[in-house]
Amino acid sequence: MATIVLGVIGSDVHAIGNRILDYAFTEAGFNVVNLGVLTTQKEFIQAAIETDARAILVSSLYGHGEIDCRGLREMCIEAGIGDILLYVGGNLVVGKQEWEPVRDKFLKMGFDQVFPPGTMPAEGIAMLKQDLGVS
Amino acid sequence: MALILLADVGSTWTKLTAVDSNGSIVGQASAPTTVGTDIMEGFNSALSEIRGQTGSKEYSIYACSSAAGGLGMIACGLVPELTGQAAKLAVLGAGAKVLQVYGYNLNEDDLKEIDDLRPDILLLAGGTDGGNKKILLENTQALADKVSPLPIVLAGNRNAIHQGSEILSRAGFSVEVTSNVMPELNRLDIEPAREAIRNLFMSHIVKAKGMETLSRRLAAPLIPTPAAVLAAGKLLAQEMGELLLVDIGGATTDVYSYGGIETPAGMVRKGIVPPWDMRTVEADIGMRYSLQSLVEQAGRENILAQAPHQEQWRQELDKILTYPNRLVSPGLEGLEIIIAQWAVRISVQRHAGSMERVYTPAGATDVLSGKDLRGMNTVIGVGGVMVNSPDPKGILTMDSKGLLPEKPRLMLDSKYIMAAAGLLAGSEPRVARRMLAESLAAL
Numbered sequence: 001m002a003t004i005v006l007g008v009i010g011s012d013v014h015a016i017g018n019r020i021l022d023y024a025f026t027e028a029g030f031n032v033v034n035l036g037v038l039t040t041q042k043e044f045i046q047a048a049i050e051t052d053a054r055a056i057l058v059s060s061l062y063g064h065g066e067i068d069c070r071g072l073r074e075m076c077i078e079a080g081i082g083d084i085l086l087y088v089g090g091n092l093v094v095g096k097q098e099w100e101p102v103r104d105k106f107l108k109m110g111f112d113q114v115f116p117p118g119t120m121p122a123e124g125i126a127m128l129k130q131d132l133g134v135s
Numbered sequence: 136m137a138l139i140l141l142a143d144v145g146s147t148w149t150k151l152t153a154v155d156s157n158g159s160i161v162g163q164a165s166a167p168t169t170v171g172t173d174i175m176e177g178f179n180s181a182l183s184e185i186r187g188q189t190g191s192k193e194y195s196i197y198a199c200s201s202a203a204g205g206l207g208m209i210a211c212g213l214v215p216e217l218t219g220q221a222a223k224l225a226v227l228g229a230g231a232k233v234l235q236v237y238g239y240n241l242n243e244d245d246l247k248e249i250d251d252l253r254p255d256i257l258l259l260a261g262g263t264d265g266g267n268k269k270i271l272l273e274n275t276q277a278l279a280d281k282v283s284p285l286p287i288v289l290a291g292n293r294n295a296i297h298q299g300s301e302i303l304s305r306a307g308f309s310v311e312v313t314s315n316v317m318p319e320l321n322r323l324d325i326e327p328a329r330e331a332i333r334n335l336f337m338s339h340i341v342k343a344k345g346m347e348t349l350s351r352r353l354a355a356p357l358i359p360t361p362a363a364v365l366a367a368g369k370l371l372a373q374e375m376g377e378l379l380l381v382d383i384g385g386a387t388t389d390v391y392s393y394g395g396i397e398t399p400a401g402m403v404r405k406g407i408v409p410p411w412d413m414r415t416v417e418a419d420i421g422m423r424y425s426l427q428s429l430v431e432q433a434g435r436e437n438i439l440a441q442a443p444h445q446e447q448w449r450q451e452l453d454k455i456l457t458y459p460n461r462l463v464s465p466g467l468e469g470l471e472i473i474i475a476q477w478a479v480r481i482s483v484q485r486h487a488g489s490m491e492r493v494y495t496p497a498g499a500t501d502v503l504s505g506k507d508l509r510g511m512n513t514v515i516g517v518g519g520v521m522v523n524s525p526d527p528k529g530i531l532t533m534d535s536k537g538l539l540p541e542k543p544r545l546m547l548d549s550k551y552i553m554a555a556a557g558l559l560a561g562s563e564p565r566v567a568r569r570m571l572a573e574s575l576a577a578l
């Protein structure tokens with residue numbers, strides 16, 4: 001089954017959602033490489049290269065997602081894995097903001113899928129299977 | 136029962152130690168290593184001295200060697216901080232000298248350099264199991280195409296090593312296939328690779344004339360000297376708990392640690408979980424050939440700051456920097472002690488991991504990577520520099536900052552038998568323990 005890299009980006013220590021995602025994606029048959037909390041962009045990319053991952057799933061819960069995620073796609077391109085799927089979810093920005101502009105901002109940064117607060121793991125799993133063309 | 140003879144065929148000296156079946160040292164002798172002609176010459180001359188001391192003719196002989204440059208290896212991985220680091224740690228743990236480490240695809244310059252360096256063995260890793268296969272296979276192909284055959288240990292992605300082995304074998308390389316040094320991200324499994332390296336070492340690597348003659352007389356395969364030291368330390372750690380060995384040489388300083396891999400509560404670990412028994416080598420830290428770079432690292436003024444007579448020390452330092460083989464002038468041994476102290480500090484600092492405090496909106500969190508040496512309760516000085524120094528305690532004393540040992544007791548391998556004892560660690564652990572107990576002196 002496809003390998004995915006999972007982690008919570010930046011100085012974010014919210015660990016609970018990360019463990020749930022690890023469990024849910026593993027149950028769904030993915031080979032999950034979980035980097036846990038406090039993960040840097042570089043760690044995501046190095047892990048993806050070494051494990052030949054098909055997707056990187058980034059969580060950001062504490063409101064600084066925009067700063068932490070900026071440039072991730074460009075770094076993937078530099079590292080030779082520019083085609084990898086990038087997903088992001090959690091509480092991406094501070095407070096309750098209108099969703100559409102937030103999503104567009106992250107899509108523009110090069111993420112393939114952007115999930116709003118409170119997304120259930122099942123939604124992410126279904127989307128990933130679709131994007132990877134696996135069942 | 137026959138006495139046991141333990142030989143350490145070093146780069147300059149061949150040191151022999153004879154012990155009885157209780158581990159009591161009954162003879163010790165050394166002679167210059169004769170790599171130029173036949174290493175058996177030096178060995179036999181030390182042996183005749185031992186015979187004189189013990190009156191015995193029959194010995195069961197064990198040996199380690201670092202003669203003729205020791206076991207020189209190259210490590211290749213994919214991401215330098217991941218499988219590159221894993222490969223390097225495996226090479227060091229096998230007792231080899233790291234000539235070079237490469238990551239990602241080997242390019243033309245790398246291949247040329249490999250061909251020029253002519254390592255005894257090249258360890259090729261890359262990809263976690265089920266992970267990246269492409270780079271490992273491309274690297275095997277590149278080696279097959281551009282480098283003249285040499286012994287290879289293949290310890291990468293299990294889904295690529297067999298194909299890789301075929302490519303290399305077809306090109307005339309001797310290949311030992313073994314388990315991945317990093318089967319899962321950040322998890323090391325380097326013992327199988329170390330083992331494969333030792334196997335190749337004894338079957339393929341004849342470093343000097345006479346080595347084969349010696350090998351035929353041995354009760355167990357010849358191993359690299361650092362591998363014997365690593366084994367001795369392991370035996371000690373089983374009894375004494377977490378510990379650190381430091382061996383300052385002329386060209387390099389070796390540090391061995393046992394333990395320090397737990398993640399303390401409240402900390403987050405990042406990166407590779409280091410091996411429980413870990414060896415690192417600082418190639419730019421040594422008392423003779425690497426003195427220049429050691430002094431640069433320590434800072435000339437920092438060294439001189441501790442001098443009772445600055446000007447005298449300054450002149451002396453210039454002299455030993457210009458003539459590394461020159462002995463320190465009488466009365467100025469203090470300078471050498473300070474330099475050795477810096478060698479210990481720098482090497483142990485590099486061996487240790489790092490702890491970075493990240494300030495998050497919820498407060499500070501400590502992120503740990505590498506080894507946590509704070510719990511090392513013993514630090515043991517090993518090797519000639521320490522044994523011959525008037526102040527080994529001073530040399531081994533370090534500030535307990537960061538992840539360095541907090542309140543270690545300091546000890547000395549006073550009889551210089553660490554490597555010799557390590558030769559018996561596997562087959563005669565009881566004898567080895569007795570030897571170590573006899574040699575270890577509290578400082």
Ligand code: B12
Pocket residue numbers: 011012013014015016017018020021057058059060061062063064087088089090091092093094095096115117118119120121123124125495496497498
């Ligand atoms: C517990 C908690 C903490 C604990 C965390 C303990 C720990 N080690 O995990 C502590 C006390 C440390 C903490 C600290 C902070 N927190 Co807090 N915390 C929470 C709280 C109450 C619950 C988080 C949680 O575990 N939820 C349960 C899990 C299962 O849900 P989840 O994390 O959202 O993850 C799920 C989904 O989002 C989704 N998902 C997540 N990522 C991704 C990615 C993909 C690709 C997909 C498909 C899905 C997906 O799937 C996950 C599993 O179901 C939330 C409020 C809330 N009710 O959510 C605030 C909350 C997240 N914290 C918040 C804040 C502001 C902070 C602090 C900055 C300061 C503070 N107010 O205390 C610090 C930041 C610390 C840091 N450096 O990260 C805010 C964030 C606001 C924002 N983004 O605008 C929240 C929303 C509270 C609030 N309403 O203000 N927090």
